[in-house]
Amino acid sequence: MSDIPSNIDKFIEQQLTEGIYSSYEEMVAEGLRLLQEKQTQDQQIADSIGPAVQYFRNGNPGLKPDADEVKRLGRKFLASEQDT
16 A cells, blocks of 8 residues: 555554454445545535526626615624523
């Protein structure tokens, strides 16, 4: 395992020594599974916000904040902070 950074090599040895994984191959397979899961989650997030991103890229403005509502929510938040 000389082509990987020493800290990663130590981590691998620790995981194998402690019996968390039974082989290097098992660790690689688990790492790749987790990477695939993360990429799927990232794609789901990108897909969910994609329409909003495109909306703004097309030059459409966002919602204009209602100043009174912002103040109301701010006061509510501050009041809840004082109660804790």
